[in-house]
Amino acid sequence: MHIKDRSFVISGGASGLGEATVRDLHAHGGYIAILDLNVDNGERIVRELGADRTSFFEVDISDPESTASAVKKAMTWIKTTGKPIGGVIPAAGVGMPGKLIDRHNEPIPLDRLEFVLNINIRGVIDLIRLCLPHMTTTEPTPDDKERGVIVLVSSSAAFDGQPGQLAYAASKGAIRSMALVLARDLAMYGIRCVAIAPGYFESAMTAAMSQKVRSSLERVLEFPARPGKGTDFAQMVRHCVENVMLNGECVRLDGATRMPSRM
Numbered sequence: 001m002h003i004k005d006r007s008f009v010i011s012g013g014a015s016g017l018g019e020a021t022v023r024d025l026h027a028h029g030g031y032i033a034i035l036d037l038n039v040d041n042g043e044r045i046v047r048e049l050g051a052d053r054t055s056f057f058e059v060d061i062s063d064p065e066s067t068a069s070a071v072k073k074a075m076t077w078i079k080t081t082g083k084p085i086g087g088v089i090p091a092a093g094v095g096m097p098g099k100l101i102d103r104h105n106e107p108i109p110l111d112r113l114e115f116v117l118n119i120n121i122r123g124v125i126d127l128i129r130l131c132l133p134h135m136t137t138t139e140p141t142p143d144d145k146e147r148g149v150i151v152l153v154s155s156s157a158a159f160d161g162q163p164g165q166l167a168y169a170a171s172k173g174a175i176r177s178m179a180l181v182l183a184r185d186l187a188m189y190g191i192r193c194v195a196i197a198p199g200y201f202e203s204a205m206t207a208a209m210s211q212k213v214r215s216s217l218e219r220v221l222e223f224p225a226r227p228g229k230g231t232d233f234a235q236m237v238r239h240c241v242e243n244v245m246l247n248g249e250c251v252r253l254d255g256a257t258r259m260p261s262r263m
């Protein structure tokens with residue numbers, strides 16, 4: 001899929017890896033609908049990049065009504081730009097650590113698990129589900145007759161789940177597992193699906209971790225011996241969008257680092 005003059009829907013586009021993707025696809029000529037909970041950041045990015053090729057839509061991706069309304073508005077905006085949809089990148093995601101049972105033998109409150117699963121799995125599927133009718137009917141590319149690409153955001157946690165990360169690891173494992181199913185289900189429309197599993201990347205999410213957790217991750221880095229940057233991630237997304245042979249796979253983007261079992 002070419003980026004120039006195609007539109008992309010990016011959830012979580014107001015911060016971190018999603019924001020870096022917004023900036024990169026915009027720099028390569030794309031039109032970007034940013035869907036996020038964070039209004040201040042979302043509107044700031046649109047002011048910075050310009051409202052001709054970016055637009056912000058407030059959404060709580062875990063709330064089906066909010067998602068339906070944001071997708072409807074985003075599709076109306078895409079129609080007014082006249083640039084056909086080319087992809088969806090559901091990057092909004094959260095972590096909330098907690099073991100299933102605590103040291104007082106209390107099981108974790110269900111709502112802590114649901115908070116993560118509703119955003120990281122149900123919200124991701126819901127966004128794709130609602131964008132699909134627009135992608136299946138969009139203008140195909142002249143060469144491969146491609147209609148769109150879905151770039152999922154999994155995590156190293158899908159492979160190397162760390163202690164206390166049950167909900168997060170389960171959600172990212174689910175995302176990894178979806179890539180091949182979506183690729184197979186959507187092949188008939190010329191829509192691809194690729195998942196990226198980043199390791200430890202600089203973002204608001206990792207900045208919120210304790211110094212102890214960050215140091216434990218920094219100790220096990222292979223090469224390069226630094227956390228990933230948003231631009232490293234966005235470059236990979238761009239490649240997933242542009243390379244038509246990438247489909248149904250989950251690509252690890254972690255500099256060979258494996259998450260440790262002890263902090």
Ligand SMILES: NC(=O)c1ccc[n+]([C@@H]2O[C@H](COP(=O)([O-])OP(=O)(O)OC[C@H]3O[C@@H](n4cnc5c(N)ncnc54)[C@H](O)[C@@H]3O)[C@@H](O)[C@H]2O)c1
Nearest residue numbers: 012015016017036037060061092093155200201203204205
């Ligand atoms: N940073 C890392 O090291 C890392 C590693 C692997 C995977 N990831 C994944 O990358 C994605 C982006 O994370 P990040 O590190 O850039 O974090 P981030 O906190 O910087 O960005 C996440 C964005 O998602 C938005 N968001 C959160 N809940 C939402 C909701 N209910 N509805 C709409 N928007 C919501 C936030 O407002 C924020 O703008 C996530 O899916 C995360 O799990 C991150």
